[in-house]
Amino acid sequence: MTIELPPRDGDGYLKDMDAWSPEVARAMAEADQFELTGEKWAQILKAREYYDEHSVVPPIRKFSKYLGADQKEMFKLWLTGPMKPITKYGGLPKPTGCV
Numbered sequence: 001m002t003i004e005l006p007p008r009d010g011d012g013y014l015k016d017m018d019a020w021s022p023e024v025a026r027a028m029a030e031a032d033q034f035e036l037t038g039e040k041w042a043q044i045l046k047a048r049e050y051y052d053e054h055s056v057v058p059p060i061r062k063f064s065k066y067l068g069a070d071q072k073e074m075f076k077l078w079l080t081g082p083m084k085p086i087t088k089y090g091g092l093p094k095p096t097g098c099v
Contacts, residue, residue: 003027013088020091029089036089039077043067044090047083057087057095 005027006019012032014020025044029036036044046067050058060083064071074082083095 005031011088011094013094014091017091017093025089025091034085034089037077040085043069043074043077043082044086047086047090047092051090051092057083057092059083059095 003023006024007015008028009015012028014024014028026036047057047063050063050066058066060071060074060081063083063086064074067074078085087093087095
């Protein structure tokens with residue numbers, strides 16, 4: 001089953017946060033040829049949880065502390081600044097300061 005992707009901006013972020021669903025996130029990652037492992041998916045869901053609680057995308061230091069994760073390990077996992085793909089595939093706003 002192929003899902004039609006909602007409109008995205010030039011950086012690949014959803015133009016409408018309400019268009020996000022797990023299926024949309026997986027389709028976005030597939031379209032970008034980006035693998036969402038179980039560990040990555042768990043971090044995406046925690047970022048959405050954090051956003052629901054605080055109405056803001058946290059900086060990586062605060063988010064790694066929230067997860068109880070090592071920041072260096074997060075960079076290794078994502079092979080980049082973690083907050084950009086986490087927020088992108090999580091349907092959240094672009095993080096400030098790292099995009």
